[in-house]
Amino acid sequence: MDGHDTEIGSRLRRLREARGISLSALARSAGIGKATLSGLELGTRNPTLETLYAVAGALGVPLTTLVLEPGAPPAEAVHVPGAAVTATLLEVFEEPTATFELLRMRVRPGVVQHSPAHAPGVTEHVTVYAGVLRAGPADAPQLAAAGEHMSWPADVPHVYCAVGPDEALATLLIRSPRQS
Amino acid sequence: MDGHDTEIGSRLRRLREARGISLSALARSAGIGKATLSGLELGTRNPTLETLYAVAGALGVPLTTLVLEPGAPPAEAVHVPGAAVTATLLEVFEEPTATFELLRMRVRPGVVQHSPAHAPGVTEHVTVYAGVLRAGPADAPQLAAAGEHMSWPADVPHVYCAVGPDEALATLLIRSPRQS
DNA sequence: CTCGATCGTTCCGTTTACGGAACGAACCAT
DNA sequence: ATGGTTCGTTCCGTAAACGGAACGATCGAG
Numbered sequence: 368m369d370g371h372d373t374e375i376g377s378r379l380r381r382l383r384e385a386r387g388i389s390l391s392a393l394a395r396s397a398g399i400g401k402a403t404l405s406g407l408e409l410g411t412r413n414p415t416l417e418t419l420y421a422v423a424g425a426l427g428v429p430l431t432t433l434v435l436e437p438g439a440p441p442a443e444a445v446h447v448p449g450a451a452v453t454a455t456l457l458e459v460f461e462e463p464t465a466t467f468e469l470l471r472m473r474v475r476p477g478v479v480q481h482s483p484a485h486a487p488g489v490t491e492h493v494t495v496y497a498g499v500l501r502a503g504p505a506d507a508p509q510l511a512a513a514g515e516h517m518s519w520p521a522d523v524p525h526v527y528c529a530v531g532p533d534e535a536l537a538t539l540l541i542r543s544p545r546q547s
Numbered sequence: 548m549d550g551h552d553t554e555i556g557s558r559l560r561r562l563r564e565a566r567g568i569s570l571s572a573l574a575r576s577a578g579i580g581k582a583t584l585s586g587l588e589l590g591t592r593n594p595t596l597e598t599l600y601a602v603a604g605a606l607g608v609p610l611t612t613l614v615l616e617p618g619a620p621p622a623e624a625v626h627v628p629g630a631a632v633t634a635t636l637l638e639v640f641e642e643p644t645a646t647f648e649l650l651r652m653r654v655r656p657g658v659v660q661h662s663p664a665h666a667p668g669v670t671e672h673v674t675v676y677a678g679v680l681r682a683g684p685a686d687a688p689q690l691a692a693a694g695e696h697m698s699w700p701a702d703v704p705h706v707y708c709a710v711g712p713d714e715a716l717a718t719l720l721i722r723s724p725r726q727s
Numbered sequence: 728c729t730c731g732a733t734c735g736t737t738c739c740g741t742t743t744a745c746g747g748a749a750c751g752a753a754c755c756a757t
Numbered sequence: 758a759t760g761g762t763t764c765g766t767t768c769c770g771t772a773a774a775c776g777g778a779a780c781g782a783t784c785g786a787g
Contacts, residue, residue, distance in 0.1 A: 390764075400747070401746085401747090402745075402747080402766080403744075403746070404765095405765060405766060406766090406767095409765095409766085412745090413596055413597045413744070414596050415594070415595055415596075415744065415745080416555070416593055416596070417593045418744085418745085419596065430614055434610055469672065471674060471696065494718050496716065496718075497676065497677075504608065506607045506608075507606075507607060536676065538718050540720070569734065570734075571733075574776095579775085579776075580776035580777070581736085581777090582736080582775075582776065582778095583774075583775060583776070584735095585735060585736060586737095586774085586775095589735095593773080594774080595743090598774085598775085
Protein backbone atom coordinates (compact mmCIF):
# COMPACT_ATOMS: atom_id res chain seq x y z
CA MET A 368 0.00 0.00 0.00
CA ASP A 369 2.82 2.33 0.70
CA GLY A 370 3.97 2.42 -2.86
CA HIS A 371 1.10 4.60 -3.87
CA ASP A 372 1.12 6.76 -0.79
CA THR A 373 4.71 7.84 -1.08
CA GLU A 374 4.09 8.59 -4.73
CA ILE A 375 1.33 10.94 -3.78
CA GLY A 376 3.34 12.33 -0.95
CA SER A 377 6.31 13.39 -3.03
CA ARG A 378 4.12 14.78 -5.78
CA LEU A 379 2.08 16.72 -3.28
CA ARG A 380 5.18 18.17 -1.71
CA ARG A 381 6.47 19.27 -5.12
CA LEU A 382 3.14 20.88 -5.91
CA ARG A 383 3.09 22.73 -2.63
CA GLU A 384 6.68 23.90 -2.78
CA ALA A 385 6.23 24.91 -6.39
CA ARG A 386 3.68 27.41 -5.13
CA GLY A 387 5.99 28.59 -2.40
CA ILE A 388 3.48 28.04 0.38
CA SER A 389 4.20 26.38 3.68
CA LEU A 390 2.74 23.18 4.98
CA SER A 391 1.00 25.11 7.70
CA ALA A 392 -0.55 27.55 5.26
CA LEU A 393 -1.78 24.85 2.91
CA ALA A 394 -3.27 22.88 5.78
CA ARG A 395 -5.08 25.98 6.95
CA SER A 396 -6.48 26.89 3.55
CA ALA A 397 -7.51 23.30 2.94
CA GLY A 398 -9.22 23.14 6.29
CA ILE A 399 -7.29 20.11 7.46
CA GLY A 400 -4.81 19.53 10.24
CA LYS A 401 -1.10 20.07 9.84
CA ALA A 402 -0.55 16.57 11.16
CA THR A 403 -2.70 15.15 8.40
CA LEU A 404 -0.93 17.04 5.67
CA SER A 405 2.49 16.25 7.06
CA GLY A 406 1.70 12.55 7.30
CA LEU A 407 0.31 12.64 3.81
CA GLU A 408 3.45 14.18 2.34
CA LEU A 409 5.66 11.77 4.28
CA GLY A 410 3.63 8.82 3.07
CA THR A 411 2.90 7.61 6.57
CA ARG A 412 -0.84 7.92 6.20
CA ASN A 413 -3.49 6.43 4.00
CA PRO A 414 -5.56 9.47 3.19
CA THR A 415 -9.30 9.65 2.96
CA LEU A 416 -10.99 10.74 -0.23
CA GLU A 417 -12.36 13.72 1.62
CA THR A 418 -8.83 14.73 2.60
CA LEU A 419 -7.63 14.37 -0.97
CA TYR A 420 -10.44 16.57 -2.25
CA ALA A 421 -9.64 19.20 0.34
CA VAL A 422 -5.97 19.29 -0.60
CA ALA A 423 -6.57 19.25 -4.34
CA GLY A 424 -9.09 22.02 -3.98
CA ALA A 425 -6.73 24.16 -1.95
CA LEU A 426 -3.99 23.65 -4.53
CA GLY A 427 -6.37 24.41 -7.37
CA VAL A 428 -5.57 21.24 -9.22
CA PRO A 429 -7.88 18.43 -10.32
CA LEU A 430 -7.79 15.50 -8.00
CA THR A 431 -6.35 13.38 -10.78
CA THR A 432 -3.19 15.45 -10.62
CA LEU A 433 -2.59 14.07 -7.15
CA VAL A 434 -3.80 10.58 -7.80
CA LEU A 435 -2.29 9.64 -11.14
CA GLU A 436 0.28 6.92 -10.69
CA PRO A 437 3.55 7.77 -12.40
CA GLY A 438 6.21 5.46 -11.02
CA ALA A 439 9.78 5.48 -12.26
CA PRO A 440 9.96 3.93 -15.70
CA PRO A 441 12.16 3.68 -18.75
CA ALA A 442 11.05 6.30 -21.23
CA GLU A 443 10.72 4.17 -24.32
CA ALA A 444 10.16 5.67 -27.71
CA VAL A 445 6.47 6.01 -28.37
CA HIS A 446 5.24 5.38 -31.85
CA VAL A 447 1.73 4.57 -32.90
CA PRO A 448 1.82 1.62 -35.28
CA GLY A 449 -0.81 0.08 -37.46
CA ALA A 450 -3.13 1.13 -40.17
CA ALA A 451 -6.01 2.64 -38.24
CA VAL A 452 -4.02 5.45 -36.66
CA THR A 453 -1.58 7.94 -38.07
CA ALA A 454 0.06 10.50 -35.85
CA THR A 455 2.19 13.57 -36.40
CA LEU A 456 4.66 14.66 -33.79
CA LEU A 457 4.22 18.37 -33.14
CA GLU A 458 6.37 19.09 -30.12
CA VAL A 459 8.65 17.35 -27.64
CA PHE A 460 9.42 18.78 -24.23
CA GLU A 461 12.30 17.26 -22.33
CA GLU A 462 12.03 17.91 -18.62
CA PRO A 463 14.26 16.47 -15.91
CA THR A 464 11.48 14.30 -14.57
CA ALA A 465 9.40 13.65 -17.63
CA THR A 466 9.16 13.86 -21.38
CA PHE A 467 6.07 15.34 -23.03
CA GLU A 468 5.20 14.51 -26.60
CA LEU A 469 2.43 16.40 -28.32
CA LEU A 470 0.94 14.69 -31.37
CA ARG A 471 -1.92 15.24 -33.70
CA MET A 472 -3.74 11.96 -34.28
CA ARG A 473 -6.02 10.75 -37.03
CA VAL A 474 -8.08 7.61 -36.43
CA ARG A 475 -9.86 5.91 -39.30
CA PRO A 476 -13.33 4.58 -38.49
CA GLY A 477 -14.45 0.98 -38.18
CA VAL A 478 -11.12 -0.46 -37.06
CA VAL A 479 -9.91 -0.93 -33.53
CA GLN A 480 -6.30 0.12 -33.12
CA HIS A 481 -4.51 -1.77 -30.36
CA SER A 482 -1.51 -0.30 -28.61
CA PRO A 483 0.61 -2.32 -26.19
CA ALA A 484 1.26 -1.26 -22.64
CA HIS A 485 3.87 1.45 -22.25
CA ALA A 486 6.21 1.81 -19.33
CA PRO A 487 4.67 2.30 -15.91
CA GLY A 488 3.78 5.87 -15.21
CA VAL A 489 3.18 6.90 -18.80
CA THR A 490 -0.10 8.74 -19.15
CA GLU A 491 -1.96 9.73 -22.30
CA HIS A 492 -4.18 12.78 -22.61
CA VAL A 493 -6.46 13.10 -25.59
CA THR A 494 -8.53 16.04 -26.72
CA VAL A 495 -10.93 15.11 -29.50
CA TYR A 496 -11.69 17.79 -32.03
CA ALA A 497 -13.54 15.92 -34.77
CA GLY A 498 -15.59 12.78 -34.83
CA VAL A 499 -16.17 10.48 -31.91
CA LEU A 500 -13.32 8.55 -30.38
CA ARG A 501 -13.42 5.59 -28.10
CA ALA A 502 -10.03 5.18 -26.49
CA GLY A 503 -8.33 4.11 -23.31
CA PRO A 504 -7.45 0.89 -21.52
CA ALA A 505 -8.52 -2.12 -23.56
CA ASP A 506 -10.84 -3.32 -20.84
CA ALA A 507 -12.33 0.06 -20.03
CA PRO A 508 -12.16 2.47 -22.96
CA GLN A 509 -13.66 5.91 -22.61
CA LEU A 510 -15.79 7.74 -25.11
CA ALA A 511 -15.34 11.32 -26.19
CA ALA A 512 -16.88 13.46 -28.89
CA ALA A 513 -15.47 16.61 -30.43
CA GLY A 514 -14.43 19.09 -27.78
CA GLU A 515 -14.09 16.54 -25.01
CA HIS A 516 -11.05 15.38 -23.18
CA MET A 517 -9.96 12.15 -21.55
CA SER A 518 -6.88 10.66 -19.93
CA TRP A 519 -5.67 7.27 -18.82
CA PRO A 520 -2.56 5.51 -17.57
CA ALA A 521 -0.89 3.94 -20.60
CA ASP A 522 0.91 1.17 -18.75
CA VAL A 523 -1.77 -1.29 -19.78
CA PRO A 524 -2.77 -2.28 -23.32
CA HIS A 525 -5.03 0.38 -24.75
CA VAL A 526 -7.11 0.92 -27.83
CA TYR A 527 -8.20 3.65 -30.22
CA CYS A 528 -11.38 3.34 -32.22
CA ALA A 529 -13.26 5.95 -34.18
CA VAL A 530 -16.99 5.58 -33.65
CA GLY A 531 -19.38 6.45 -36.43
CA PRO A 532 -18.82 6.96 -40.15
CA ASP A 533 -16.18 9.68 -40.00
CA GLU A 534 -12.59 9.54 -38.93
CA ALA A 535 -11.70 11.03 -35.59
CA LEU A 536 -9.11 13.76 -35.09
CA ALA A 537 -7.49 14.49 -31.78
CA THR A 538 -4.43 15.85 -30.06
CA LEU A 539 -2.49 13.34 -28.02
CA LEU A 540 -0.22 14.44 -25.20
CA ILE A 541 1.98 11.68 -23.84
CA ARG A 542 3.73 12.21 -20.54
CA SER A 543 6.55 9.78 -19.79
CA PRO A 544 8.22 10.07 -16.40
CA ARG A 545 11.95 9.76 -16.58
CA GLN A 546 13.74 6.96 -14.84
CA SER A 547 15.22 8.18 -11.58
CA MET B 548 -18.14 15.53 1.42
CA ASP B 549 -21.13 13.47 0.51
CA GLY B 550 -21.47 15.08 -2.85
CA HIS B 551 -18.35 13.43 -4.10
CA ASP B 552 -18.93 10.15 -2.34
CA THR B 553 -22.33 9.54 -3.82
CA GLU B 554 -20.85 10.43 -7.18
CA ILE B 555 -18.31 7.71 -6.77
CA GLY B 556 -20.84 5.35 -5.29
CA SER B 557 -23.26 5.43 -8.18
CA ARG B 558 -20.47 5.26 -10.73
CA LEU B 559 -18.92 2.33 -8.96
CA ARG B 560 -22.20 0.49 -8.83
CA ARG B 561 -22.75 1.03 -12.54
CA LEU B 562 -19.26 -0.22 -13.29
CA ARG B 563 -19.77 -3.32 -11.22
CA GLU B 564 -23.22 -4.16 -12.56
CA ALA B 565 -22.05 -3.56 -16.09
CA ARG B 566 -19.63 -6.42 -15.53
CA GLY B 567 -22.37 -8.60 -14.10
CA ILE B 568 -20.50 -9.39 -10.91
CA SER B 569 -21.97 -9.29 -7.44
CA LEU B 570 -20.96 -7.02 -4.63
CA SER B 571 -19.74 -10.02 -2.68
CA ALA B 572 -17.60 -11.26 -5.55
CA LEU B 573 -16.05 -7.86 -6.19
CA ALA B 574 -15.31 -7.39 -2.52
CA ARG B 575 -13.65 -10.79 -2.42
CA SER B 576 -11.51 -10.22 -5.51
CA ALA B 577 -10.55 -6.77 -4.27
CA GLY B 578 -9.60 -8.14 -0.89
CA ILE B 579 -11.87 -5.81 1.03
CA GLY B 580 -14.92 -6.36 3.17
CA LYS B 581 -18.42 -6.49 1.80
CA ALA B 582 -19.42 -3.89 4.34
CA THR B 583 -16.78 -1.53 3.00
CA LEU B 584 -17.85 -1.96 -0.60
CA SER B 585 -21.51 -1.68 0.25
CA GLY B 586 -20.98 1.49 2.21
CA LEU B 587 -18.87 2.85 -0.59
CA GLU B 588 -21.55 2.26 -3.20
CA LEU B 589 -24.21 3.70 -0.94
CA GLY B 590 -22.14 6.77 -0.32
CA THR B 591 -22.24 6.34 3.43
CA ARG B 592 -18.50 6.02 3.79
CA ASN B 593 -15.54 8.19 3.07
CA PRO B 594 -13.18 5.70 1.48
CA THR B 595 -9.47 5.47 2.01
CA LEU B 596 -7.08 5.78 -0.89
CA GLU B 597 -6.01 2.21 -0.26
CA THR B 598 -9.60 1.04 -0.60
CA LEU B 599 -10.03 2.96 -3.83
CA TYR B 600 -6.91 1.38 -5.31
CA ALA B 601 -8.13 -2.07 -4.34
CA VAL B 602 -11.51 -1.56 -5.97
CA ALA B 603 -10.12 0.07 -9.10
CA GLY B 604 -7.60 -2.71 -9.45
CA ALA B 605 -10.24 -5.40 -9.11
CA LEU B 606 -12.39 -3.70 -11.72
CA GLY B 607 -9.42 -3.30 -14.01
CA VAL B 608 -9.95 0.42 -14.43
CA PRO B 609 -7.60 3.28 -13.67
CA LEU B 610 -8.34 4.97 -10.42
CA THR B 611 -9.22 8.12 -12.27
CA THR B 612 -12.24 6.36 -13.72
CA LEU B 613 -13.66 6.14 -10.22
CA VAL B 614 -12.48 9.49 -9.04
CA LEU B 615 -12.85 11.66 -12.09
CA GLU B 616 -15.92 13.80 -12.27
CA PRO B 617 -16.69 13.41 -15.98
CA GLY B 618 -20.11 14.80 -16.75
CA ALA B 619 -21.18 16.82 -13.79
CA PRO B 620 -18.44 19.34 -13.06
CA PRO B 621 -16.70 19.73 -16.41
CA ALA B 622 -13.71 21.74 -15.32
CA GLU B 623 -14.00 25.39 -14.60
CA ALA B 624 -14.02 27.69 -17.58
CA VAL B 625 -11.43 30.41 -17.35
CA HIS B 626 -12.72 33.59 -18.84
CA VAL B 627 -9.90 35.69 -20.10
CA PRO B 628 -10.97 39.31 -19.77
CA GLY B 629 -11.94 40.78 -23.09
CA ALA B 630 -14.66 38.24 -23.82
CA ALA B 631 -13.23 37.11 -27.13
CA VAL B 632 -11.58 34.05 -25.61
CA THR B 633 -12.84 31.45 -23.18
CA ALA B 634 -10.58 28.65 -22.09
CA THR B 635 -11.08 25.47 -20.11
CA LEU B 636 -8.25 24.06 -18.10
CA LEU B 637 -7.90 20.37 -18.95
CA GLU B 638 -4.70 19.28 -17.26
CA VAL B 639 -1.85 20.68 -15.21
CA PHE B 640 1.57 19.05 -15.05
CA GLU B 641 3.90 20.26 -12.36
CA GLU B 642 7.51 19.48 -13.10
CA PRO B 643 10.48 20.68 -11.09
CA THR B 644 11.65 22.95 -13.85
CA ALA B 645 8.40 23.89 -15.50
CA THR B 646 4.64 23.87 -15.28
CA PHE B 647 2.54 22.71 -18.22
CA GLU B 648 -1.06 23.80 -18.55
CA LEU B 649 -3.23 22.21 -21.20
CA LEU B 650 -6.33 24.18 -22.12
CA ARG B 651 -9.08 24.02 -24.68
CA MET B 652 -9.66 27.46 -26.15
CA ARG B 653 -12.60 29.03 -27.92
CA VAL B 654 -12.06 32.28 -29.79
CA ARG B 655 -14.99 34.31 -31.04
CA PRO B 656 -14.56 35.87 -34.46
CA GLY B 657 -14.14 39.49 -35.33
CA VAL B 658 -12.48 40.60 -32.12
CA VAL B 659 -8.79 40.76 -31.37
CA GLN B 660 -7.95 39.39 -27.94
CA HIS B 661 -4.88 40.95 -26.40
CA SER B 662 -2.88 39.10 -23.77
CA PRO B 663 -0.11 40.77 -21.79
CA ALA B 664 3.42 39.46 -21.69
CA HIS B 665 3.99 36.51 -19.41
CA ALA B 666 7.14 35.77 -17.46
CA PRO B 667 10.35 35.28 -19.45
CA GLY B 668 10.71 31.78 -20.82
CA VAL B 669 7.00 31.05 -21.08
CA THR B 670 6.06 29.51 -24.41
CA GLU B 671 2.64 28.84 -25.88
CA HIS B 672 1.80 26.01 -28.27
CA VAL B 673 -1.49 26.03 -30.13
CA THR B 674 -3.11 23.33 -32.21
CA VAL B 675 -6.10 24.63 -34.13
CA TYR B 676 -8.89 22.20 -34.77
CA ALA B 677 -11.72 24.35 -36.03
CA GLY B 678 -11.84 27.67 -37.83
CA VAL B 679 -8.86 29.80 -38.61
CA LEU B 680 -6.81 31.40 -35.87
CA ARG B 681 -4.35 34.21 -36.06
CA ALA B 682 -2.26 34.23 -32.91
CA GLY B 683 1.19 34.98 -31.63
CA PRO B 684 3.28 38.01 -30.70
CA ALA B 685 1.35 41.21 -31.28
CA ASP B 686 3.90 42.43 -33.82
CA ALA B 687 4.21 39.12 -35.66
CA PRO B 688 1.13 36.93 -35.35
CA GLN B 689 0.99 33.60 -37.13
CA LEU B 690 -1.90 32.10 -39.01
CA ALA B 691 -3.16 28.55 -38.65
CA ALA B 692 -6.21 26.71 -39.96
CA ALA B 693 -7.78 23.57 -38.60
CA GLY B 694 -5.19 20.84 -38.13
CA GLU B 695 -2.23 23.18 -38.01
CA HIS B 696 0.10 23.98 -35.19
CA MET B 697 2.09 27.00 -34.08
CA SER B 698 4.22 28.15 -31.15
CA TRP B 699 5.71 31.37 -29.87
CA PRO B 700 7.48 32.84 -26.84
CA ALA B 701 4.85 34.40 -24.61
CA ASP B 702 7.09 36.85 -22.80
CA VAL B 703 5.90 39.60 -25.10
CA PRO B 704 2.34 40.86 -25.55
CA HIS B 705 0.45 38.52 -27.84
CA VAL B 706 -2.93 38.32 -29.52
CA TYR B 707 -5.60 35.82 -30.48
CA CYS B 708 -8.00 36.51 -33.32
CA ALA B 709 -10.39 34.21 -35.10
CA VAL B 710 -10.32 34.86 -38.82
CA GLY B 711 -13.46 34.41 -40.85
CA PRO B 712 -17.09 34.09 -39.83
CA ASP B 713 -16.78 31.16 -37.44
CA GLU B 714 -15.23 30.92 -34.04
CA ALA B 715 -11.93 29.13 -33.74
CA LEU B 716 -11.28 26.17 -31.46
CA ALA B 717 -7.84 25.10 -30.37
CA THR B 718 -5.83 23.41 -27.70
CA LEU B 719 -3.37 25.63 -25.90
CA LEU B 720 -0.36 24.21 -24.12
CA ILE B 721 1.49 26.71 -21.93
CA ARG B 722 4.95 25.87 -20.70
CA SER B 723 6.15 28.04 -17.79
CA PRO B 724 9.69 27.52 -16.51
CA ARG B 725 9.84 27.72 -12.78
CA GLN B 726 11.05 31.00 -11.40
CA SER B 727 14.01 30.59 -9.08
C1' DC C 728 -43.42 -25.83 0.55
C1' DT C 729 -38.62 -26.57 2.16
C1' DC C 730 -33.97 -26.41 1.76
C1' DG C 731 -29.67 -24.33 0.37
C1' DA C 732 -27.14 -20.73 -1.76
C1' DT C 733 -26.27 -16.11 -2.67
C1' DC C 734 -27.72 -11.52 -2.84
C1' DG C 735 -26.92 -6.60 -0.45
C1' DT C 736 -27.38 -4.38 4.12
C1' DT C 737 -26.57 -3.73 9.01
C1' DC C 738 -24.29 -4.60 13.43
C1' DC C 739 -20.10 -4.48 16.03
C1' DG C 740 -15.33 -4.75 17.80
C1' DT C 741 -10.79 -3.41 16.05
C1' DT C 742 -7.85 -0.51 13.60
C1' DT C 743 -6.49 3.85 12.11
C1' DA C 744 -7.01 8.52 10.04
C1' DC C 745 -8.35 12.72 11.92
C1' DG C 746 -7.26 17.60 14.12
C1' DG C 747 -5.41 20.12 18.27
C1' DA C 748 -1.54 20.81 20.95
C1' DA C 749 3.13 20.42 22.12
C1' DC C 750 7.73 19.98 20.39
C1' DG C 751 12.54 21.20 18.63
C1' DA C 752 14.78 23.70 14.84
C1' DA C 753 15.56 27.67 12.03
C1' DC C 754 15.22 32.40 11.26
C1' DC C 755 15.02 37.49 12.05
C1' DA C 756 15.00 41.72 14.76
C1' DT C 757 16.16 43.83 18.74
C1' DA D 758 22.36 36.54 23.61
C1' DT D 759 17.05 36.62 23.58
C1' DG D 760 12.41 36.97 22.75
C1' DG D 761 9.04 36.25 18.97
C1' DT D 762 7.63 34.10 14.89
C1' DT D 763 7.04 30.31 11.71
C1' DC D 764 8.65 26.12 10.04
C1' DG D 765 7.62 20.71 9.81
C1' DT D 766 7.19 16.70 12.90
C1' DT D 767 5.41 14.00 16.75
C1' DC D 768 2.15 12.93 20.46
C1' DC D 769 -2.49 11.80 21.70
C1' DG D 770 -7.62 11.46 22.40
C1' DT D 771 -11.52 11.16 19.38
C1' DA D 772 -14.10 10.04 15.35
C1' DA D 773 -14.74 6.94 11.82
C1' DA D 774 -13.28 3.48 8.18
C1' DC D 775 -12.16 -1.14 8.30
C1' DG D 776 -13.34 -6.50 7.95
C1' DG D 777 -16.00 -10.40 9.98
C1' DA D 778 -20.31 -12.05 11.14
C1' DA D 779 -25.16 -12.02 11.33
C1' DC D 780 -29.35 -10.56 9.11
C1' DG D 781 -33.62 -10.69 6.02
C1' DA D 782 -34.69 -11.08 1.11
C1' DT D 783 -34.60 -13.44 -3.12
C1' DC D 784 -34.04 -17.12 -6.17
C1' DG D 785 -33.77 -22.09 -8.12
C1' DA D 786 -33.91 -27.01 -7.30
C1' DG D 787 -35.96 -30.93 -5.45
